[in-house]
Amino acid sequence: MAIMTTSAAQTQVITEEMRKNPKIYQITGIGLGAPKLVEEFGWDRFRYTGICENIIAGSGVGAALAGGRPIVSLGMADFAQDGWAQIVQQAAKLRFKVANKLEIPLIYTMSITGGPGLTVHHSGSYHNWLANTPGLMVAIPTTPADVMGIWRWALRMAKDPIVILSAGGGVEGPVPDDPNFMITPGKADIKQEGKDVTIVAMGYWLPQCLTVAANLAKEGISVEVWDPRTLTPLDRESLIASVKKTGALVVVDQAPVTFGTTGEFMALVAENLTPVPPMARVATGDFPIGAFTTLKDYVYPTQPKIIKAVKDVLARKK
Amino acid sequence: MDSIKKEVAVEKKGTGISRRSFMKGVGGVAAAATVLGMGMKAKAEPVPAFVTVPKETLLEMYRRMQRIRQGDSQMLKMVGEGVDKYVPGMNNWCHASVGEEATCVGVAMAMNKEDMIAGTHRSHGYPLARGLDMNTWAAEFWVKVTGSNRGHGGSMHIAEPALGILGMTGIVGAGVPIAVGAAFTAQVLKTKQVVVSTCGDGAMQSSGFNSSLNLAKIWDAPIVFVINNNQWGAGLSARWVDANMKGGKDIATRASGFNMPGITVDGNDIFAVYKAARFCIENARAGKGPSLLECVTFRHFSHMGPSPHECTRWPYNNQAELDYWLNRDPIPRFERTVLDGKLLTQKELDPIRKSVEGELAAAIDFALKSPMADPKEEYKYYVDVFKARAI
Numbered sequence A: 001m002a003i004m005t006t007s008a009a010q011t012q013v014i015t016e017e018m019r020k021n022p023k024i025y026q027i028t029g030i031g032l033g034a035p036k037l038v039e040e041f042g043w044d045r046f047r048y049t050g051i052c053e054n055i056i057a058g059s060g061v062g063a064a065l066a067g068g069r070p071i072v073s074l075g076m077a078d079f080a081q082d083g084w085a086q087i088v089q090q091a092a093k094l095r096f097k098v099a100n101k102l103e104i105p106l107i108y109t110m111s112i113t114g115g116p117g118l119t120v121h122h123s124g125s126y127h128n129w130l131a132n133t134p135g136l137m138v139a140i141p142t143t144p145a146d147v148m149g150i151w152r153w154a155l156r157m158a159k160d161p162i163v164i165l166s167a168g169g170g171v172e173g174p175v176p177d178d179p180n181f182m183i184t185p186g187k188a189d190i191k192q193e194g195k196d197v198t199i200v201a202m203g204y205w206l207p208q209c210l211t212v213a214a215n216l217a218k219e220g221i222s223v224e225v226w227d228p229r230t231l232t233p234l235d236r237e238s239l240i241a242s243v244k245k246t247g248a249l250v251v252v253d254q255a256p257v258t259f260g261t262t263g264e265f266m267a268l269v270a271e272n273l274t275p276v277p278p279m280a281r282v283a284t285g286d287f288p289i290g291a292f293t294t295l296k297d298y299v300y301p302t303q304p305k306i307i308k309a310v311k312d313v314l315a316r317k318k
Numbered sequence B: 001m002d003s004i005k006k007e008v009a010v011e012k013k014g015t016g017i018s019r020r021s022f023m024k025g026v027g028g029v030a031a032a033a034t035v036l037g038m039g040m041k042a043k044a045e046p047v048p049a050f051v052t053v054p055k056e057t058l059l060e061m062y063r064r065m066q067r068i069r070q071g072d073s074q075m076l077k078m079v080g081e082g083v084d085k086y087v088p089g090m091n092n093w094c095h096a097s098v099g100e101e102a103t104c105v106g107v108a109m110a111m112n113k114e115d116m117i118a119g120t121h122r123s124h125g126y127p128l129a130r131g132l133d134m135n136t137w138a139a140e141f142w143v144k145v146t147g148s149n150r151g152h153g154g155s156m157h158i159a160e161p162a163l164g165i166l167g168m169t170g171i172v173g174a175g176v177p178i179a180v181g182a183a184f185t186a187q188v189l190k191t192k193q194v195v196v197s198t199c200g201d202g203a204m205q206s207s208g209f210n211s212s213l214n215l216a217k218i219w220d221a222p223i224v225f226v227i228n229n230n231q232w233g234a235g236l237s238a239r240w241v242d243a244n245m246k247g248g249k250d251i252a253t254r255a256s257g258f259n260m261p262g263i264t265v266d267g268n269d270i271f272a273v274y275k276a277a278r279f280c281i282e283n284a285r286a287g288k289g290p291s292l293l294e295c296v297t298f299r300h301f302s303h304m305g306p307s308p309h310e311c312t313r314w315p316y317n318n319q320a321e322l323d324y325w326l327n328r329d330p331i332p333r334f335e336r337t338v339l340d341g342k343l344l345t346q347k348e349l350d351p352i353r354k355s356v357e358g359e360l361a362a363a364i365d366f367a368l369k370s371p372m373a374d375p376k377e378e379y380k381y382y383v384d385v386f387k388a389r390a391i
Helices: A006-020 A035-041 A053-065 A077-097 A127-131 A144-157 A205-218 A236-246 A262-272 A293-299 A303-317 B002-006 B055-081 B101-110 B125-130 B134-141 B175-188 B201-205 B207-218 B251-258 B270-285 B319-326 B330-340 B346-369 B380-386
Strands: A002-004 A024-029 A046-048 A069-076 A107-111 A137-139 A162-166 A173-175 A189-192 A197-200 A223-227 A230-232 A249-256 A279-284 B008-010 B051-053 B116-119 B165-168 B195-200 B223-229 B262-266 B291-296
Touching (some): A006 A024, A053 A069, A053 B207, A077 A107, A127 A230, A197 A205, B051 B055, B055 B134, B101 B330, B116 B125, B201 B207, B270 B291, B270 B330, B330 B346
Parallel strands (some): A069 A107, A107 A162
Antiparallel strands (some): A002 A173
16 A cells, blocks of 8 residues: 555556556646656647647547547636536537447546635536536546546546546545556445444545544544545445435535535435435535635535534434 | 927837747747738728827836836735735735736727726736726735725736726636627627727637637627737647747737738837737727737746746746846836937836835735625625525
8 A cells, every 4th residue: 555645646547557558648738747757658648738628628529539548637627618518518428429339438637626715717616517417427536546546447447438526635545556456436435434424525525524523523423424436427325325324414515505416415315215314415605706715614614514514413313 | 289299209110010020039939920911901001100109108108017017026926925924825826917017008008998808817917007006906916805806806807897897817718708799789889999808828729719809800899809929828838839829920810810900019019019009999999890919928927926937847948938038028128218219217217116116015005904805795695686505
């Protein structure tokens, strides 16, 4: 088990897979690629593009259709929206449109920021939009091991467009030494086992929820932290089993609350468990994100809000 | 008559529109001959041989360039120290316009008071060039409630309707179609306003840019597409990603593809910029349609902070490019022109520079002492009107 950061894990897995498979190349958006990688693989496999997300996203579709396995970087999800038309209308629907005659092994990568607001055009959380698009896989790997596992699966196995979001929150962590270590999309992970309440958390909020769990443990509250890792495909069975065990649910996410991600997790539990367990959510408010820092506690989930929600559902449990 | 006598003629050699030949030798770019190039044939008129600039205008040009230079230099210094020292938790960035002052001020001062402007994330230069109050600007930078946007926008989104500033955008290229729409309204309502769309070379590849040119020309909308061609889109050299620049050609050659005039000027020569901008703006106002004005310039620092320009780093490693442009700094050039031409004296310039120093110190003091907004108040509108929910 090596200890590394999420970005180091991502770089390592991409490097290893690029060495193995000449079909993998990067369409790098406004970035250039890491100097060492460019030195090793040459500019031909690092196609810098300028700022043209619609064209970047669309070229990724063609690149994949022609037999390549492109990694398409779109920067922040806010910027990527210029490419939404290609991602949503072309990439996501292509397989169905041609009745499975074509495969689209295509990786889109973009970031959504959690926690600190970066102002209106750099702060959006759009994973709920993407997850609401049939035909796209949407991954939010948070730990270095998850990042490596999801990326390796995408680089080796993907036959459909997958959006790998970097949502912050990733810190240093252990990564398996197995050079074939992969995580298949649709497999959730229980980051902390517990028996009193299930917290759904991902991205920036995952480490926050683990801290909350540690603090509540001191009060004798046993929290299970459940990380979906991929929104599409979604590991519904695992969530239902977890809540069936704990009997209470708190969903934490950075998408705006109304028609965001949180409601889907709650609805799944409500549909599948009788009696319906007590549940609550802590999500971002339905607001554009400004630059002034006083908005943070008002707009975003916070640890006190999460603790309050946990105590609220526990009080309703009996 | 006295005021007329005070007017001074700033005459440049030839047309007054500089050629790109000064690009020779920089980054291996060949000279481009296109100046009032292809596409000019349609409706454009010759550029007047000289533009008279009243003394008051010269002094104001200097004042506004100084505001941008001093203001952004100070913000870069403070960002370099870390914003947490001043406003904890704030974004540690500053999209500075240092180096691009002549382009911003030359264009802004060629506009009428009621004209409109839409722009980019590099949103300090044009608003200050339009005459935005320093206090308002500094307070917005430091995300305070006394700022132009009450701290909602910070460094990238300065807006001031009273100055026709429609709001700057953090999405590259997004302001260009917005400017076209504003020009449509000016046309429909017959207001005689002209809209200046500003963007950088980085926006040339964005999906909306070329279509905006086409649409503006279809309707002969009163708009000028100003390109601050600082030759770098964030960390990417435009010579790598712009097909024209890669081939040693001007960005302005794109205009010919849309049947409109395209002009390239030395963006560090405020008089060349001012003259060309007036030509384009007044043509637009007269109903002669849109034009594209490329101002070739350079920013002195990196994309969004005080670190050295990207050209000095991997894979470019080209310190010579930065040095070349530092030697063409627009502010000393302005000083040399007005002093050598005996248009202004050092005694007239010095007090302006000093007064801006005072203005800036007071503005930063004002900004740092100002409170930040109360989110409940700022988001009340969304709660009331959109029934937005906060948890």
